[in-house]
Structures are given as structure tokens and as C-alpha cells.
Amino acid sequence: MIVLDTSALSALAAGHARLHRIVDAALRSPFQHLLVPVLCLLEAEAEAEAKDEGVAAAVPALPAIEFEPLDATTTVVVATMVRDGYGGPDVAHAIAASLPTPLRPVQHLILTARQDLYPPGITTVDIDDPRLEP
Template identity: 60%
Template structure:
């Protein structure tokens, strides 16, 4: 799974070529899914009206909910200075879990917002057009 943060959702809704292609390819594949953390969806809609609605309309997009455990962990990350609420939720969604031993990558145009060791790919990375 690939996690789209707030900046990626805003860019996707604005028609970013590589992200639109990625979303189209993911929709055609039974194996690729694009995850948008709920707090990134909220922040994208607040930053650019219609961005959240656009993301929700795409069949490849899955919303990562802010359930009770996620809420407590994200709040702890924010309190500890890891990042803003949306950044922390994107990081939380990408972290390994008991059922998934590897970290997901985060698509972003703000890689500097994530702590060292986070797997981020810039939305303008030429490999996305491959």
C-alpha cells in the first residue's frame, strides 16, 4: 500500500500527472491500493476545497480511519513533536504492524516534515511516471 499525505491529495485533486496516472493504475490492479489517512483528507479539504471529495471519488483510494488506537498514538506523536496531526496520521498509517512487518511509503511533496527513517517519495519522482 502507498500512503498519500495531505500534499499528495491536494496535488492529485489539482490534476498532478504522475499521481493521476498512479491512481488510474491502482484502480486497474487488484494488488495496489492508495491509502489516505483521515486527518490528511481533512487537511487537504481545508487547504483546497474539493480535494477531499475528489479523493473520495477515486476507486483506488482507501481511507485510513482514525480509530481509538490511532487517535491516541497520533496525539502522542503530535505532543512529542513528531509533526502536525495530518503528518503524524500519515506516519502512523505507514508504520509496520503485527500483521504487516514492513513500512509503507508515503507520497508527499514535503519530505522534510517526516522524521529520519521514514520511507517517503516525492510526488515529482520520475519513477512514478515509469
């Protein structure tokens, strides 16, 4: 899976061509899905300019998008990361969504325009990385 963080969601809603190609490629793949932490969607919508349609309206309508909920266990993990200085709630939720779980036993990469927000050990790829060309 590929995790889309707040900055990637904002860029996607604004029409970022490379990200739209990634969504199209994920739709055609039986294995690749795009994971959106709900706190990243919330933050991207809160940051959206008034003239924009808004991320919360645009992103859920896209195919191949799955949402990472904020259940009780994830809330504790996210809150602990925020308390320990790993970033805001949206960044912490993106990190938590990228980490291995019993259901998803490998670490996933985070697509972002803000790699500087993530600590070492978290795999991030810039949304403008030329290796993302399908």
C-alpha cells in the same frame, strides 16, 4: 500500499498528472492500493482554495483509494507523535498509517510534496520523482 499525505492529496485534486497515473495503475493492480489517512484528507480540504471543488469531494470518488480511519488506538498514537514533535495531526496520521501493523506487516512509503516534514526512518517519495512513471 502507498500512503498519500496532505500535499499529495492537494496535488491530486488539482490534477497532478503523475499522481493520476498512479491512481490508474493502482486500479489495474490486484496488489497496490492507495491509503489516505483521514486527517490528511481533512487538512487538505481545509487548505483548499475556495475556487477549488475541494479535496474532500474529489478524492473519495477516485478508484483504488482506501481510507485509514482514526480509531481510538490510532488517536493515541497520533496524539503522542504530535506531542513529541513529529508534526501536525495530519503528518502524524500519515506516519502512523505507514508503520507496520499485524494486518500490514511492512512499512509503506508516503507520497508527498513535503519530504522535509518527515523524520529519518520514514520512507517518503516526492510526488514528482521520475521513478514514479508507470
